Amino acid sequence: MTTAPSTFRISLPEPLVELLGKRVIDLPTTELDRGLLREDVIAAYQRVLAESPEAQIVVRRCRDLLNDLHGDGFAVIEAGPLLDRYGLDDGQKAATVLLSWLGTPLRAFDKWPLWKPLGTNLTIDPMRATGSGYNPLHIDIVNATEPPDYSVLLCVRPDPRGEGYSIVSRLRPAVDRISDGERALLSERVFSDGAFYELTGVGKEYSPFPVLDGRSVPDGFVRFTAKMLPAMDPADPHTSAVRALERELIAEQKKFLLGVGDLIVVNQHLSVHGREALGQGQEEVPEERRRLLWQMFLRAAGTEAR
DSSP states (O other), X not given: OEEOOGGGEEEOOHHHHHHHHHHTTTSOOOXXXXXXXXXXXXXXXXXXXXXXXXXXXXXXXXXHHHHOTTSOSEEEEEOHHHHHHHHHXXXXXXXXXXXHTTSEEEOOBTTSOSSEEEOOOTTSOTTSTTSSSOEEEEXXXXXXXXXXXXXXXXXXXXXXXXXXXXXXXXXXXXXXXXXXXXXXXXXXXXXXXXXXXXXXXXXXXOXXXXXXXXXXXXXXXXXXXXXXGGGSXXXXXXXXXHHHHHHHHHHTOEEEOOOTTEEEEEETTTEEEEEOOOOSOGGGSOGGGSOEEEEEEEEOTTOOOO
């Protein structure tokens, strides 16, 4: 395991922070159409990109990190100044504008607004996204025919205990390192994980699903989630194949802490993500001070609603 070097972190130039602050008040709100940000809203946000050379540089750098087949498939955008200067509401909107330059913002979960809060709940399974324990490597909405192309997390409040490291690992090289027999087992449509309801923009339920869908980047997914392992039969060779892939992913994973305002964007065609356990003594931390992230997804630019 290695920590993510600074080359994965992208700071926002001061002129871009100022521009977003000036424009965010008059820009349209994040209205949706079938779960996706409406086209007229995207067009308005794109006009901000067109007038800012600094924004265009940031976008090129993000795309290089996110979409390079030889890269790690993720970027950490230091958007803290947007929250510090403009507050949570306008800062969130400014972050949405920025992300719309990388893809089309997608809500996915019908019961939530565009940004879904992920707090820390000590009464649920610690493995879950809002739990306090180890959240193993996975892609989001793995059991849909069309999972989101990009998964986004915005850190509003880090763990006050100083833990909860984010983890990311490259999928395709890990698949190449397992055996032919293990890849054959992972190509069978026998895997399942989680429920599927009240979702928009991700296609239909896909269960059971294959881990390896046979499609290449940028269309295909490695439908990996270590969250399904506890329910699998330890004696089943498919379980052994999943564990073999998990070992390879863990061996090369990168870990890093997200600070206030940090945006991690993960290309789900290339990488999995997760979280190490939060620090001990969470029950002593008031709920309003525990770790809080906001989650959103992106569709690749030009993709229609599903």
